[in-house]
Amino acid sequence: MYKLHYLNMSYCYDHPRPAVATDIVLFSIREGRLMLLLVKRAHEPFAGAWALPGGFVGIDENLETSALRELEEETGVTGVYLEQLHTFGESDRDPRGRVISVAYYALTPSDRLYIHAASDAKAVAWFALEDLPPVAFDHEKVVNMAHRRLVAKLDYSTIAFQFMPEMFTLSELQAVYQIILGEELDKRNFRKGVLAMSCLEHTNERRRNGNHRPAQLYRLKSPGRVEFIK
Amino acid sequence: MYKLHYLNMSYCYDHPRPAVATDIVLFSIREGRLMLLLVKRAHEPFAGAWALPGGFVGIDENLETSALRELEEETGVTGVYLEQLHTFGESDRDPRGRVISVAYYALTPSDRLYIHAASDAKAVAWFALEDLPPVAFDHEKVVNMAHRRLVAKLDYSTIAFQFMPEMFTLSELQAVYQIILGEELDKRNFRKGVLAMSCLEHTNERRRNGNHRPAQLYRLKSPGRVEFIK
DNA sequence: CTCACTTAGTGTATAAGTTACACTATCTGA
DNA sequence: TCAGATAGTGTAACTTATACACTAAGTGAG
Structure with missing residues (x-):
């Protein structure tokens, strides 16, 4: 004892x-x-x-x-x-x-x-x-x-953003979510959801790769990699 | 170093x-x-x-x-x-x-x-x-x-049940939630909510104290103090 | 130069879940 | 038996989540 x-x-x-x-x-x-x-x-x-x-x-x-x-x-x-x-x-x-x-x-x-x-x-x-x-x-x-x-x-957090580079497209972000969750997500609902968090701002740059419409590049709004909800 | x-x-x-x-x-x-x-x-x-x-x-x-x-x-x-x-x-x-x-x-x-x-x-x-x-x-x-x-x-868990004795009334459980959250909860919605978790079963006993209608006593369904959602 | 191809981007109708709300039931004790 | 106290119950309005299909804007080949 x-x-x-x-x-x-x-x-x-x-x-x-x-x-x-x-x-x-x-x-x-x-x-x-x-x-x-x-x-x-x-x-x-x-x-x-x-x-x-x-x-x-x-x-x-x-x-x-x-x-x-x-x-x-x-x-x-x-x-x-x-x-x-x-x-x-x-x-x-x-x-x-x-x-x-x-x-x-x-x-x-x-x-x-x-x-x-x-x-x-x-x-x-x-x-x-x-x-x-x-x-x-x-x-x-x-x-x-x-x-x-x-x-x-x-x-319930923005932790997945830590996987993203400085600038990224919403499709790339969605792909990350899908990989981690192991399921497909609806494109429109996903975009609605992440934009509603209002922690993304879109840059004036676009990503042009492949033979298709270029995508808007976004970045995290507040400087640095902030997590809003713990 | x-x-x-x-x-x-x-x-x-x-x-x-x-x-x-x-x-x-x-x-x-x-x-x-x-x-x-x-x-x-x-x-x-x-x-x-x-x-x-x-x-x-x-x-x-x-x-x-x-x-x-x-x-x-x-x-x-x-x-x-x-x-x-x-x-x-x-x-x-x-x-x-x-x-x-x-x-x-x-x-x-x-x-x-x-x-x-x-x-x-x-x-x-x-x-x-x-x-x-x-x-x-x-x-x-x-x-x-x-x-x-x-x-x-x-x-998102049943952790509050750990504050309860073996048997308790729904009003007592609600009081515990209210104390921890520091806000009043609606009685009907609260009861709907906890019963929907379906981890409570009501005993055949009642608590009679005070000059009013006695309350049904409940206990946790599964034996022991289980937490269902971590 | 136009057409086929590829991914980007957008809105609405329905379903599900959450919230707000008030009265009756049942017991005790005077 | 009546006053007082807490137990117990349902529904309508609102909010949130889900399902779903087409147009936009580039590239590259013919």
């Missing part, structure tokens, strides 16, 4: 502490599919297996900072939209000992992705969500929760 | 680790108000100040277990509904050093509350949410997030 006292620091010094890590589920839309970024582990345990990018939190490092740093170190990806997902702390989730993982999910537009294996990750690659390889630790659980959160937030 | 490797355990042993704690925001409806449980701190820092119940996580202890244990040790309260809220990890949130806190919120019906100051808490007391004393650390932020979450979940 534990006999710990609340914020009695003697416990802090006298007892072994769990390690604290961050893990990141980075989503992006690529090749018309919802994909996420995995790194190939170089070391035991699970050496050679795919896993979420992540790593241990520095003693004076904020959690978000840690997540962004690990992501950059292992994959070279920066400038993503980041949100905390859940903290996974089952005492047996890491075979080497107690590791508590604060999981984040991140979103990035498809045009801002250059990735490279770095740090001690052997390789970095994008995988379609519905076609994941086996992953290390409890990372499948983390990925599933991140996906459920993403789908849920599509309905 | 950090040079940490992902799950390279050498980091774990070579570097100082943050302490990990759990904090619990326990809500209940009392005296017609939404209240939460605070403990008076016995030790520095913030000795004598009110704070959320909580404490350090044991090295082999699951996070939920830790939260429930701390709650019981410090306040005597058991058997609550518990859900993870958020993990607070700002590097300066505790004056003594790095403490990462996994915050939970908990709900309990008003009839199952016996509280007593225990462990090294000087005192334990319920406070109305809109009339909180100054609280230690970043606990005000934690409380605010817990409250927002609670209000948000009223709309």
Whole structure:
């Protein structure tokens, strides 16, 4: 039976502490599919297996900072939209000992992705969500929760805009929604819906590609990537 | 600049680790108000100040277990509904050093509350949410997030049922919603709504108190306290 | 230069869901 | 038996969501 006292620091010094890590589920839309970024582990345990990018939190490092740093170190990806997902702390989730993982999910537009294996990750690659390889630790659980959160937030937030580049057409935006939701949406209702949020403004530019009418380019109204409804 | 490797355990042993704690925001409806449980701190820092119940996580202890244990040790309260809220990890949130806190919120019906100051808490007391004393650390932020979450979940989940005793009348349930939302609800629409969820069944018992028509008693349909929509 | 092709862009009628609203029912206690 | 108190019930108006088909504006080939 534990006999710990609340914020009695003697416990802090006298007892072994769990390690604290961050893990990141980075989503992006690529090749018309919802994909996420995995790194190939170089070391035991699970050496050679795919896993979420992540790593241990520095003693004076904020959690978000840690997540962004690990992501950059292992994959070279920066400038993503980041949100905390859940903290996974089952005492047996890491075979080497107690590791508590604060999981984040991140979103990035498809045009801002250059990735490279770095740090001690052997390789970095994008995988379609519905076609994941086996992953290390409890990372499948983390990925599933991140996906459920993403789908849920599509309905009541503007989170999907984080997948879009600076300027985009309404058809492109609709395609993103359809990919994440896995269903077709009605074009007119979709446009009515997103314009009713009144967080889009149309630029004076158009996208002309292919032998057809060029599409109006839109951007987010308020400067920066704002989320209006949490 | 950090040079940490992902799950390279050498980091774990070579570097100082943050302490990990759990904090619990326990809500209940009392005296017609939404209240939460605070403990008076016995030790520095913030000795004598009110704070959320909580404490350090044991090295082999699951996070939920830790939260429930701390709650019981410090306040005597058991058997609550518990859900993870958020993990607070700002590097300066505790004056003594790095403490990462996994915050939970908990709900309990008003009839199952016996509280007593225990462990090294000087005192334990319920406070109305809109009339909180100054609280230690970043606990005000934690409380605010817990409250927002609670209000948000009223709309799309059956979480409010966790405030109810085994059997309750629809008027009592409506009162709970009104207290949490801070607004009056239409009686007929409310009853239509909750009955449409079809997770209530009416018992054959009635509550007769006061000089008026007795009310039908309901209970949750499925055994246990189930939440249907996460 | 015009025609075939491709995607962009637009409005309306119906269905579904939400809101507003007032009276009768049933019990207690004087 | 009557006054007082809370329980319990339905409907019409309004708002929101859904289903649905054609015209517009480019490109490129013949």
